[in-house]
Amino acid sequence: MATTFSKNIRSTLASSFINSLIYSCTIPFLVIYLAGIFNARMTGLLVMTNVVVCFLAGIVGGYLADNFQRKKILHLFQSLYGGSLLLIALRFFGLFSADGWLILGYLVCGISFNLYSPAYDAVLMDCTTVENRKQAYQWQYWTFNLSMALGFSIGGFLFQHFLFQLFLVAGIAQLAMALLFQSQLDYTNATAEKRHKNRLKDLFLNYRIAAKDTRWLFLILGMALFNTAEFSLKTYTAVRLSKEFETLTLFTVPIDGVRMLSLLQVLNTLLVVGFTFLVSRFTEKRSEKATILYGLLIYVVSYGLIAVMNNIYILIPLMVLATIGELASSPNINARKVDLVPEDKQASYLAFSSLSYQGADLLAAFALTLSGYISAGFIAGYIIILGLVGTSLTVSSLYGRNNKGI
Template sequence: MLSSFSKNIQTTLVTSFFSSLVYACTIPYLIIYLAGLFSPELLGILVMINVVSSFLAGIIGGYLADNFQRKKILMIFQNLYGVSLFVVALNFTGILSHHFWLIGGYLICGITYNLYYSAFDAVLLDSTVPAERKKVYQLEYWSFNLSMALGASIAGFLFKYYLFYLFFGAALLQFAVSAFLQKNLSYKNSVSHTKGKTIFHDLFTNYYIAAKDKRWVILILGIALYSAAEFSLQNYTGIRLSKEFEPITLFSVNIDGVRMLSILQVINTIMVVFFTFIVSRITEKKTERTVIIVGLLIYISGYGLMASANSIYLLIPLTILATFGELASAPILTARQVDLIPEDKQASYLSFGSLSFQISQLIAAVGLTLGGYLTASLISGYIIILGVAGIYFVVSSLYDVKKSTY
């Protein structure tokens, strides 16, 4: 299927796959490592600081993507992302042993990633035509989940004893990804020539258009609320399993909490790899609105209940349940979301849209902090209630009968 698209689409999809692989190998497990150094309350605050700084970086990244050449932005900040991973790797060797370097590397990872990802999204959107867009985003969704499973498999089994090699290898792969993109991407974008008196004026003007689009704002808020369910797996649920899950032996392999988290992510991705297009065919004749509502309800219920489950006999079925909900709703949502974006403000809308990513991380971080005071069952309720509110906002935005033709 990949060969049927243009070279630029192929290049961005391949780059997306390996960039996601780098993320999956490192950041979720770095948070688990930090959980061994700091209290849940302090770790929650640290994650929130990362979310806020990443959000501000995302705003600046969207501005840069609309006003400068996106290929240069990708080259600069993808390489800086690799540098930040290298700094974390050096911490595990004892060369940069102070916690300052570890925390600094973690924060810089979030900042640099968000400085370049708006440009990356805009390049992919720019390279597609409406007729192929749904297939392109479906393929991106499929490859993203495959990369997450591979990353989780690698990191889960290297986490305890080979952290340096894990992060050093991820840094090298990130540098290779950047070089591949620069060599194979043939792309030059037009830039905005409307300048304000200062960069802050330009930033405000750039985002005001997206921020005053009520329908877009409601959609982004809704996505943030339901996406927090999945982010809780990487934050609250993952850390809880690393501490509370009773190790078991499966096929002569010792499975502790960290490896259990990896297994759950691998199951999720294996299902995505084999069932994405099957589920798509099953649901394509159904009403989109119904598919999204039912799919998202299953999705948030699965991830929400996983936050309080400790048994492998509950965790695996809940993962399967959540994944089926994700498979039914995610490709439709992605395709419909980009239909709302004006062509002349793609990067700004996409960067403003990254708020959903940042807010969902913030909600998950709040859940992590609350976990120091509340029971796991209450955290499950917190995740599910917010998810239901998110579904309401998403459906209201996408399928308002006065504004939508779908």
């Protein structure tokens, strides 16, 4: 149980939950608001700019977390994040009239969030042991998904009429949480040795080490390939369902393609929140390697079939299977990959691993582009083949000759 964790682990998990909750009830709805005041081209450019700067901030954040005290980094950038939320709240209140303040707040939120996230990951890794690491990552996975569900619900309810109050409370809560976390976290970390007086050169050398680690590189590539299956749900599958799914009535509620997509996403979240620990108990006495392998196979094939199906009575069981595969594999992968990370490069390695999600995003977007030239069946094959190759790379990276499976 989580009560058996050390105070540092409990504090980190609780703080991470609140951070994710605040993020999910504010930033996605800020994007919706921006889309209402700017044209599609401007909004798209703004979102793409945010993705790029957030990725760069994550890279810098990983370097900072390896070379400075993580506790100070967390306090500094969590506070900056809270301040940017208050800036947005003041714009909604009417104190600032220019929309540029919203853009500034949006970008600073993303930058500050990604500057401290690698430090969070490294603190959790540091505070866990071989015995409790898997359980800690299961709790992190569970709380993250719970925070997403709660955050989207809160934000969706308050979005229309209470934007000022939403961002004001979120900003105050973020600042209060940053102070409380500092008082609860009893932690110092060793810092990597500085190799150059030029910090920029030192930063690139830091990540060059991670990039030259072949096993880590193949793991990140493998994760990008199999994550393409799930990421395609929000790109290719979303567009296909909106165009091809025939509206039907379910319990007097009309379900069109967009609502079908929402239903699948809600189902996925509810299953993750409700069954993470049940699936964990079922798989804990089984081979970890086999659990990851078969979990990923179910996950990849199910999402690949979702990409081509239009029947609600097939789509829902496929989403249940995909989520079971995710629950069996994801926490185990997150816990196991820690064994591949050098102690003095923890945050940098973890920040570098964000490339797996960037890569999955690009591959899923490419599936959408391909759909203009080939049929849905070939797109499903594309997703499944990439996922199978990714599964092979991931398993071989985690359980190679230097990392024997359990």
